Amino acid sequence: MFSPEIEKFLQGNNYPVFCPKAVFFDMDGVLFDSMKYHASAWVKAMQQAGLPFTEYEAYMNEGRTGASTIDGVFMNIYGRKATEEEKQSIYHLKSNFFESHGKTERMPFAIELLKKIKTQNLEIFVVTGSGQPSLIDSLEENFPKIFQKQKMVTAFDVKHGKPNPEPYLMALKKSGLKPWEIMVVENAPLGIESAKAAGLFTIGVNTGPLNSNVLSEYGVDIIFDGMKDLYNHWENILICK
Ligand code: MG
Numbered sequence: 001m002f003s004p005e006i007e008k009f010l011q012g013n014n015y016p017v018f019c020p021k022a023v024f025f026d027m028d029g030v031l032f033d034s035m036k037y038h039a040s041a042w043v044k045a046m047q048q049a050g051l052p053f054t055e056y057e058a059y060m061n062e063g064r065t066g067a068s069t070i071d072g073v074f075m076n077i078y079g080r081k082a083t084e085e086e087k088q089s090i091y092h093l094k095s096n097f098f099e100s101h102g103k104t105e106r107m108p109f110a111i112e113l114l115k116k117i118k119t120q121n122l123e124i125f126v127v128t129g130s131g132q133p134s135l136i137d138s139l140e141e142n143f144p145k146i147f148q149k150q151k152m153v154t155a156f157d158v159k160h161g162k163p164n165p166e167p168y169l170m171a172l173k174k175s176g177l178k179p180w181e182i183m184v185v186e187n188a189p190l191g192i193e194s195a196k197a198a199g200l201f202t203i204g205v206n207t208g209p210l211n212s213n214v215l216s217e218y219g220v221d222i223i224f225d226g227m228k229d230l231y232n233h234w235e236n237i238l239i240c241k
Pocket of ligand 1: 026027028029030062063186187188191
């Protein structure tokens with residue numbers, strides 16, 4: 001059903017075959033319905049620091065490390081990067097606002113998809129720009145026995161966050177697999193940019209307020225209208241070609 005998209009991916013990258021053996025999941029906005037809380041926490045933290053920032057900007061910056069998001073705003077407003085002190089203070093505010101939302105919910109159909117993938121013997125990785133300790137810990141609580149620590153790449157592991165390819169290249173290295181044996185599931189423009197720059201087949205799930213055209217512009221290979229839509233079409237993508 002998705003043969004043209006897969007064919008285009010193979011030709012564009014000059015790969016011999018497409019045969020998925022692992023799925024790399026982004027976390028916020030894919031596994032957790034947490035982006036609305038991140039966006040609101042960013043707006044409040046920036047406001048308190050006297051910096052203009054909108055929820056739309058939060059969604060467009062999703063995937064970046066906190067430090068990189070803060071640097072971007074400082075460059076726009078002051079024409080310079082933030083100091084370490086400024087970064088720490090704003091990120092601390094943001095984390096506190098985020099934590100005050102309480103428990104984060106699973107994205108509908110995330111656990112159903114993960115369980116299905118487990119039965120298909122594919123490896124599962126998490127590749128996230130998040131450095132929220134509570135969120136990473138809650139992966140095990142919300143998705144018991146699905147994830148392993150050695151199959152995670154977080155904000156603590158990388159020098160350059162998304163949209164740099166480093167996080168996805170690091171996951172690829174950890175997996176020991178070839179780039180044509182991977183599928184990425186991403187919801188954010190910069191996450192898609194990162195995965196595509198790493199040469200990986202990238203499935204977009206639109207779970208937020210952005211127009212799907214925005215995700216297409218960042219080079220997504222296939223796009224679905226949320227995790228339920230992806231769950232329903234999973235078998236059609238999971239083919240060796
Ligand atoms: Mg995301």
